[in-house]
Amino acid sequence: MTSSLQRFRNFDINLTQAVKLIVYVLLLINFAFYIVEDWQIAQFTRANGGTFLQWTSAFATSIDELAWFILLFLFELETYVLDDAALTRRRLILMRGARYVCYAFLAHTVYAYSVDIVKLGSVEAVENVSSLCQMEGGESSFVFNLDYSEITIENCEELSTASEFIYIDPPDYLIVTDADGFVIETELRVVDLAEAMTWLLILFSIEAAVMLQERSIGISSSSGFLSSLNTAASLKLLNRIKVVLYCLLWVAIAYWVFRGHYVYAWDEFVWIAGFVLIENNISGWRKETTELDSSSPVIRENNAV
Incomplete structure (x- = not known):
C-alpha cells in the first residue's frame, strides 16, 4: 500500500492485475461447478430429506467456496485496493468482523468433514x-x-x-x-479434512501477517501475543510456515490427480495462485512502507531547509 492522499489505488492494467483477473474468473467458474456437483450428490445422499445442518453439510463445499471468495475479496481490499489513509479503525473493524463470519463458515466445513469421517466408524x-x-x-x-x-x-x-x-x-x-470403494471413500474424506485444516492455518498466518503490517504502519494496535513480536522476524517466520503448508496442499493435489479428480486438483491450484497473489500484495505493501520510512528523514530535512 502507499501513504498518498488517494483513497484508492491506480488501477492501471499491468501483468499482475491481468493475472489476478484471470485467477478470480477461474475461481468463479469453479465455484459454479461445485454448486452443481453438491446439488447432484445431494439428490442421492439427501433423497429422504434431512435437518438444516444435514443440508448445509451436503453443501459444505459450496459454502466453503463462498466464504473463501469473500475472504479473498476482503484481503484484496485491505492489502492492495484501499489506501493506508482509507483504512480507518471503523473500516478495519467492519472488515475484520466480516472475516470472522467467514471463519465461522469455514469452521462449519471442518465440522462437516469431521462428521463424515466419524460416520465411517458406524x-x-x-x-x-x-x-x-x-x-x-x-x-x-x-x-x-x-x-x-x-x-x-x-x-x-x-x-x-x-x-x-x-x-x-x-x-x-x-x-x-x-x-475398494470404502477405502477410497475413507481416503477422500481424510484428505478433505486435512486440506480444509491446512487452509485454515494458512489463513491464520495471513491474518497475523496483515495485523503485524497494520501495526507497523500505525493503523492498528495488536494486543496479546502479537504485540510482543518483532514485525520483520515474525513475517519471515510466517512465510516459512506457509511454505510448508502450501507444500501440504500440493500433496492433496497429487492425490486428487491420482484418483482422477482433475477438477479438484485444478481448483486447488487456482486457489493457491489466488492466495499467492495476496501474499504478493502483503510483500509489496511491506516494501512500500519500508521505502517510505527510509525516505522520511530526507523529506523532513528538505522541509527544514
Whole structure:
C-alpha cells in the first residue's frame, strides 16, 4: 500500500492485475461447478430429506467456496485496493468482523468433514446380498470414488463385481459401496479434512501477517501475543510456515490427480495462485512502507531547509 492522499489505488492494467483477473474468473467458474456437483450428490445422499445442518453439510463445499471468495475479496481490499489513509479503525473493524463470519463458515466445513469421517466408524454390512444386482430397484445408490449411480439391472454388474457391500450412511441406508470403494471413500474424506485444516492455518498466518503490517504502519494496535513480536522476524517466520503448508496442499493435489479428480486438483491450484497473489500484495505493501520510512528523514530535512 502507499501513504498518498488517494483513497484508492491506480488501477492501471499491468501483468499482475491481468493475472489476478484471470485467477478470480477461474475461481468463479469453479465455484459454479461445485454448486452443481453438491446439488447432484445431494439428490442421492439427501433423497429422504434431512435437518438444516444435514443440508448445509451436503453443501459444505459450496459454502466453503463462498466464504473463501469473500475472504479473498476482503484481503484484496485491505492489502492492495484501499489506501493506508482509507483504512480507518471503523473500516478495519467492519472488515475484520466480516472475516470472522467467514471463519465461522469455514469452521462449519471442518465440522462437516469431521462428521463424515466419524460416520465411517458406524458403517454396516449389507446383509443377505452377494451381488449388487440383488439391490436393483431399491432406494439405495452405489458410490465409487465419488461417482454416484442408481442401481439398475443394466448397470449393476458394471458398477461392481464384489460379493460383499457396505452401507456408508447409517441410519439412512441410501448409499452403498464395496470394500475398494470404502477405502477410497475413507481416503477422500481424510484428505478433505486435512486440506480444509491446512487452509485454515494458512489463513491464520495471513491474518497475523496483515495485523503485524497494520501495526507497523500505525493503523492498528495488536494486543496479546502479537504485540510482543518483532514485525520483520515474525513475517519471515510466517512465510516459512506457509511454505510448508502450501507444500501440504500440493500433496492433496497429487492425490486428487491420482484418483482422477482433475477438477479438484485444478481448483486447488487456482486457489493457491489466488492466495499467492495476496501474499504478493502483503510483500509489496511491506516494501512500500519500508521505502517510505527510509525516505522520511530526507523529506523532513528538505522541509527544514
